[in-house]
Amino acid sequence: MKTWLSILTLSLMTLSAAHADIQTLEQNLKTKYPEIPVKSVHSTPVKDMYEVYMGGRIVYTNEDAQYFFVGNLIDLKQQQNLTEVREQILNRIDVKSLPLEQAIKHVKGNGERVIYLFSDPDCPYCQHLEKELKNINNVTIYLFLYPITRLHPNAATVADQIWCSKDPYKTWQDYTVDKKQPAKVKTCKTPIEKNIQLAKKLEIDGTPTFFLKDGSRISGARDASEIELLLKAVK
Incomplete structure (x- = not known):
């Protein structure tokens, strides 16, 4: 005792x-x-x-x-x-608190897996990530347009054009993967400034940054094989 x-x-x-x-x-x-x-x-x-x-x-x-x-x-x-x-x-966040109305939604296959992506259209690493994401199936992508104008002065204008287009995610892919300039469209109200403030709140200081279903934060471009492993690890 x-x-x-x-x-x-x-x-x-x-x-x-x-x-x-x-x-x-x-x-x-x-x-x-x-x-x-x-x-x-x-x-x-x-x-x-x-x-x-x-x-x-x-x-x-x-x-x-x-x-x-x-x-x-x-x-x-x-x-x-x-x-x-x-x-x-x-660095985890509560993904349920993300304002999804400020994102472009894209569903591939059954969409059962989820990626919440903050990306800049003129960021080379974001463009590389987008090429890799084309090889990922059965995923829902919520794309938060996040132009960092101190690095890419024209990114905000491009982001506005993408958001206001008829098919925003296709326009995003055309621009980031195929280097096709967005068609000139009538300006509309965009959530870009709100996304910038949201990124600051979440302490996102670089692109691309994405979050998984459990709130895990992944910074930087990843290859498709690594993204698959990350998605499989999330319950």
């Missing part, structure tokens, strides 16, 4: 100390970097090193918050990228 009590007492003391260290770190972060919003602080398997999620990325530091490590924390024995696992968890 004494042994179990000793173990329990030691565990509680360790937990209390860890909690105290996190509180110290949180206070130091607020004091030293008040302009940077910190979303969460967690312990790691490494003694005296903590995971800090801020600015849409994970960094590592100790309770002093003086020096930071940026990179991947790897568990070699388990062959696991711990940083990547945590990022997938922290």
Whole structure:
């Protein structure tokens, strides 16, 4: 009985100390970097090193918050990228909250799988992703037009033309895959500005970025084979 009590007492003391260290770190972060919003602080398997999620990325530091490590924390024995696992968890969103009326809907096959895509028509990586998506079947794609004009000055105009066309997704594919300019159409009310604000809210800082049915965030262009594996992994 004494042994179990000793173990329990030691565990509680360790937990209390860890909690105290996190509180110290949180206070130091607020004091030293008040302009940077910190979303969460967690312990790691490494003694005296903590995971800090801020600015849409994970960094590592100790309770002093003086020096930071940026990179991947790897568990070699388990062959696991711990940083990547945590990022997938922290970057998830509630896809049910997405305003789908601001997206172009495209259904292929039975449409049972879902991709929520934020993409810029003039982004080369977005164009590559679109070529790969043509090889994916049985999927519903919700395309949120998200022109990043600081990189592609003409993208907003193109996005407006795509949205206002008779067949927006075909016009999108014609432009991104076949390099066919959208036909001139009568201007209409578009959700482009709302999409830009939504992307900022979701901390999407690059295109393409897409989300899966479980809210997982995938950044950058992926090949069709990798997209298939990602879709199969989602329950």
